[in-house]
Structures are given as C-alpha cells and as structure tokens.
Amino acid sequence: MLLPFWPSLVAALITIALALGAIVARALTPAAGTVAAAFGIVIVLAAGYGYLALLILFVVGSVLATRFRIAEKRRQNVQEGTAGERGVSNVLAHILLPTALAVGVVLVPGHADSFAVLFASALAFGASDTFASEMGVLSGTARSLLTGRPVRPGTNGGVSAVGEGWAFVGALSIGALGALLFRLFATPSPSAAFLVGVATAAGFLGCQVDSLLGELLENRGYLTKGSTNFLGMLAAVAIAAACVAAVGGGL
Template identity: 40%
Template structure:
C-alpha cells in the first residue's frame, strides 16, 4: 500500500505530464485531462514504473506521428491538425491498461503484480507496434491486404507492408526491452528472458489482430478505428495473461 505522500507525488507528476502534453501539442485539452486520470490510476493502483513506460510511449508515438507529417497531411493520413491526439485516442489506447491496474489493485486471483505487469507491458507493446506500423508503414509503396495479400492503397484498413511489419516488431521489442530494464531495478520483480520475449510476442500479435479486424469488421463499418485499437490491445494483454500462467 502506498503512503499518502507517494499518492500525492504521483498525482503531482500526472498533473505535470498532462500539462506538458497539452502545451507541447501531444494531446488536446480533453485528451490531456483523460490522460491525467489514466496516469493516476495506473501509477497508484499499478506501479510508477508503468507510468514511466506510458510516458515513453506517449513521446515516441508523438514522434512517429510527426514523422513526415506534412506528407501525411497532404494524403489525408494525419492525426489532428498538428499530430495531437484526443480523448478518444487516449481511451482506446489506455482503457485496457487502466483495467489491468484496477484488477491488480483489487487482488483478482491469477492477476498479481507480476502477471499484471506482463499484461500491462504487452498491452503497451501492442499500442506501440500499431502506432509504428501505421505511422511508418504508410510510406511503404507496396502494402497488401492482410487477408488476401492483394495490393491496396496506403492507409487502407487491414493493409500491411514489410516496412510496417518491421516497424511494429521493432517497437514491440524496444517497449519490452525498456520494461525489462525498469523491472530489473525493482527488487520485488522477478525478471528473465520471458520478461522480454512474452511482451514482444504479444505486442506483435496484437498488431496483427488490429490488421485482421481492420480488413474485416472495421472495413464493413461494424466497428471504428478506436474500437479496433481497444480490441487488439486487449487481445495482446489476454495472450500475455495466458502465457504468464504457463511460465
């Protein structure tokens, strides 16, 4: 259980990060406000290490979004007016992680802090992989539909490319590597090769689920992009939970 001063400190940190995200045009006002709530829940009910990883994800995602932004804007493939994200994006990417923190705090059977950490990092790895695949892969001139492998225009729902797949795997691996290093600093965490391998696998897996959903039910208009993000991130977290039971 956290001491009162720790809770106050984490809240102050989340306030600072939310203000920073807003004034640096990383998030809009509503997005920053929701990010504050997500940050408090994750740090207080989960771990401050989770908040650090979430911050790194936010910064790298913004960097990927801003990469060759003017070209994306001309093609109609951009986010926001300057690359900023809104509360819907925060909810789609952060809801699963928030739920994981609440489950860990509530002491749900089979979801202790270690298992929850695997699930959290895996969820984050999915979000990172999907962002990288979308923002970098869009410049690959030869995307194909994941279900048929037929050529499609860049930005098509369910479209995948070699560049995007490599970016997705790299982002999932880097996210997992950072988690491994941070968890190594916590004496309460037991780390091993699986600490890196499981989130990397789950992150890349979730990214493929995102593409499959995009090529099927999203393409048919039965679900939106943000709903797809939520489901794919949840799939990565669930796979991590199953694998954690085996290891």
C-alpha cells in the first residue's frame, strides 16, 4: 500500500516532529534523529500508520528502558552514549531491516499479512535486546551464555535471569502491541494469536543469537555492536519467516 498525498504529508510531518522531539530529549543524537526520520517516513509511506505507530512505541519503550536508573548505569559505565542517547550506528542497526520489510509490502503484493509478522518480529527483537541489556545490567550478576561462568554485568554474551525475563517481556510487548495496532489501523495481518506468538518467540530467540554473537565474535573484534544487533535482528526475521512459510505464508 502507498498512502495518498495528504495522508503522506501528515505522516511525514508527524515523523519529523517525533524525531525532533527525540533529539531535544537527548534520546537520539541529531544525526541519529535525522536518519530515524528519513527511514520512518519511508516506513509509513510504504506500509501505513500501523507500522509507524508500532515503530514509535518501540522507540518510546527503548528510551524508557535506557533512561531507567541512568545515574546508576553511568556509575558503572554501562550506559548508552554519555547520557543514554543513541547514535547513528544503533539506529541503522535497528531500522534497516524493518524499513526493507515495510517496503516489501509494496514490492511483493499479496503478502502484506506476512510482512506484518516479519516487521513485528524485527521490532520484537529490538525491544527484547534493549530491555535485556538495559535492565539486565542492573541485576548485579551475569553469566556467560556459553560457559555459565560469572562475568561482569554488561559484558557481551553475559545473561542474567532478570535480563532474560525482560527480554521476553520486550518481545511479548511488541507482539501484543503489533496485533492491536495492526487491527486498529486496518493493517493487513494474520490472526492476533499467530502474530503475537511468532513475534515473541522470534524476538526472544533473536536476542539469544545476539548474545552468542557478542560473546563469540564481538568480544574478539570481528563484529561491532551495530553489526551484532543487525545479525540478531536478521536471525529473528529468519525465524519468523520460517514460521510464516510453515503455515503457507508463501515467503
């Protein structure tokens, strides 16, 4: 679907205003806010308000998690940026795939419901990873996902019960919100139960892939944080695509 001119203009202005708000609130750097606005406009023009609304709620949830007990995170030197703001690399890692999936709604007619599941799963990974990281570092303990040995909270590949719990909550919240918003904005999508189940599972499992890649490759300098996040999201989308294909989604 492509929005008509006036709805497109309104959508673009809303996206720009929200990006400016994120910059003013120091949730995003100016460069990151510009990138987010550009990609956000593409998403809403290609796939509609339901996609934009879910993206906005993902960003809001991520900001809240990032700012939660930020002073304590700064004392431990585990905060994002200098005061919780996120830069261009982080934004690109989390928005490239969702944008491609939104564009897929236009480029591959007849599969809008499948792309809705994949889009929600991509953002479910983002929320799962962000919640796990931002809440898990406050748990005080962490263990290697591979070896089970104690590691410093915030270490790549380190997990905790608190972090894993929040990882599940993050994925589930996006799945549930996606089902609600897609219905509210009449966005083509499969049953709510299917979307919630697939997005939750794919997002959570993608988060585990992210942790494994962080421990195996990022800690050794083979990957950057952004590339690790991108590959984790790609894994989540691949899992979701397999689920869609298994029920005859055709992707």
